[in-house]
Amino acid sequence: MDGRVFIIGLGLIGGSLALCIKKEHKDSFIIGYDVNKDQTRLARMLNVVDETTESIEQGAKNADLILIATPVKETEKVLQILECIQLKRNVIISDAGSTKKEIVQLAGNLKNKGITFIGGHPMAGSHKSGVTAAKAILFENAFYLLTPEEHILEEQLHQLQNWLSGTKARFIKITPEEHDYLTGVISHFPHIIAASLVHQAEKTSTKQKLIPSLAAGGFRDVTRIASSSPEMWRDILLHNKDVLLSLLDDWQEEMHKVAKMIAAANSAEIFNYFFYAKQFRDELPQKERGAIPSFYDLFVDVPDYPGVISEITGYLAKEEISITNIRILETREDINGILVISFQTEEDRTRADLCIHKHTNYETSEGL
Missing domain, CATH: 3.30.2130.10 (VC0802-like)
Structure with a gap:
C-alpha cells in the first residue's frame, strides 16, 4: 500500500508501529508528531519517520491513516483536535491505548462527520521506553485487539489490518466493553495488586528494618510491574473504573475466603487453594504474548x-x-x-x- 501515514506519539509504541509500516509498505510516507521535541528529533534522526511536523493539524489534513499512540488522556485531547480538522473522507483513524470504551465514545463526533475510527490495542511492550527502544519486531505474535463499532465495514477493518500487517501480530476483533473487561482482569487489576503489595511492604518497613533487604529478591520480581508509569496507570484506572471497582469487590470476597480458611486452620482447603492456582497457572500458554510484557x-x-x-x-x-x-x-x-x-x-x-x-x-x- 502507498499513502501518507500520520503517527501521533513517537514513543516505543508509535515508533515501533512506524517501523512496521515502513518495512511492509515501502511506498508509504510516514509523518510523525510528538509533544516531546527530543522524541521528534530522535525519530527523524533514526529514520523511524520520513518527516516530522510541528502540529497535529498540519500532519493530519492529507493523511490516509492516522495512528494515535499517546497515553489515554492525551488521546482524548487528540480526538478533539481531529474533530475540528478537514480530513480526507477515506482516512482511517486508530489508537493504541489500553482502554477502549470511553475512547470509542469520544470518537463519536468523528463518526458523525463520516470519518472512520477503529479502536486498537497492540498488547505488547517493553521495559524500555521512548523512540530509541522502538523495534519492528515488537508486536510479532502478540495479540492486537481491534474494537470496531457496528457501522464499520469489513472492508475498512481489513484496510486497517493491511496497513498494520507488518506488525506480524494476531488480530482479534472484540467490542470496546469486552476489551476493557478482559484487559481489566489480566492487566489493569494485577498492576493494582502489585502496587498494593509494595505499599504494604513499605508501611511494614517502618517497624521492621529488614523488610527492604529481604524484599530485594523474589518479592521485587513479583511486584516489578509496580514500577510502571504512574501517569499512565492513573489514566487507565480512571478510564476503566467501573470494571476495576467490580474486580476489587470480587477480590475482597476472595481474600475474605482465604482469611476464613486460615482462621479455621483448614489444611485441606488451604492445600487445594494453592494446588488449583498452581494447576491453572502451569497450564497457561508459555509461548504466547499477553497483556503484560513478558520478562x-x-x-x-x-x-x-x-x-x-x-x-x-x-x-x-x-x-x-x-x-x-x-x-x-x-x-x-x-x-x-x-x-x-x-x-x-x-x-x-x-x-x-x-x-x-x-x-x-x-x-x-x-x-x-
Missing part, C-alpha cells in the same frame, strides 16, 4: 570476583545480544552470586544462554 530473565550462577559482570556482558556484546536489565540477586564472599539478566525476547534469552555456555562453565536457568 525474559536468565539466572547465571557466577563466582564473586571483580569484573565478572563485564566478562558476561562482553561475551553478549560480542555476539550482538541486547539486554534490557542486569542486576546481582545475591553476592557474598566465597559463594556464587546470581546474576539476573533480562532480555526483550525469548530468542535473545536463548541466544544468550548458548553464548554463556560457549564461553564459560557457569550454570544458568530461566526465570519462571
Whole structure:
C-alpha cells in the first residue's frame, strides 16, 4: 500500500508501529508528531519517520491513516483536535491505548462527520521506553485487539489490518466493553495488586528494618510491574473504573475466603487453594504474548570476583545480544552470586544462554 501515514506519539509504541509500516509498505510516507521535541528529533534522526511536523493539524489534513499512540488522556485531547480538522473522507483513524470504551465514545463526533475510527490495542511492550527502544519486531505474535463499532465495514477493518500487517501480530476483533473487561482482569487489576503489595511492604518497613533487604529478591520480581508509569496507570484506572471497582469487590470476597480458611486452620482447603492456582497457572500458554510484557530473565550462577559482570556482558556484546536489565540477586564472599539478566525476547534469552555456555562453565536457568 502507498499513502501518507500520520503517527501521533513517537514513543516505543508509535515508533515501533512506524517501523512496521515502513518495512511492509515501502511506498508509504510516514509523518510523525510528538509533544516531546527530543522524541521528534530522535525519530527523524533514526529514520523511524520520513518527516516530522510541528502540529497535529498540519500532519493530519492529507493523511490516509492516522495512528494515535499517546497515553489515554492525551488521546482524548487528540480526538478533539481531529474533530475540528478537514480530513480526507477515506482516512482511517486508530489508537493504541489500553482502554477502549470511553475512547470509542469520544470518537463519536468523528463518526458523525463520516470519518472512520477503529479502536486498537497492540498488547505488547517493553521495559524500555521512548523512540530509541522502538523495534519492528515488537508486536510479532502478540495479540492486537481491534474494537470496531457496528457501522464499520469489513472492508475498512481489513484496510486497517493491511496497513498494520507488518506488525506480524494476531488480530482479534472484540467490542470496546469486552476489551476493557478482559484487559481489566489480566492487566489493569494485577498492576493494582502489585502496587498494593509494595505499599504494604513499605508501611511494614517502618517497624521492621529488614523488610527492604529481604524484599530485594523474589518479592521485587513479583511486584516489578509496580514500577510502571504512574501517569499512565492513573489514566487507565480512571478510564476503566467501573470494571476495576467490580474486580476489587470480587477480590475482597476472595481474600475474605482465604482469611476464613486460615482462621479455621483448614489444611485441606488451604492445600487445594494453592494446588488449583498452581494447576491453572502451569497450564497457561508459555509461548504466547499477553497483556503484560513478558520478562525474559536468565539466572547465571557466577563466582564473586571483580569484573565478572563485564566478562558476561562482553561475551553478549560480542555476539550482538541486547539486554534490557542486569542486576546481582545475591553476592557474598566465597559463594556464587546470581546474576539476573533480562532480555526483550525469548530468542535473545536463548541466544544468550548458548553464548554463556560457549564461553564459560557457569550454570544458568530461566526465570519462571
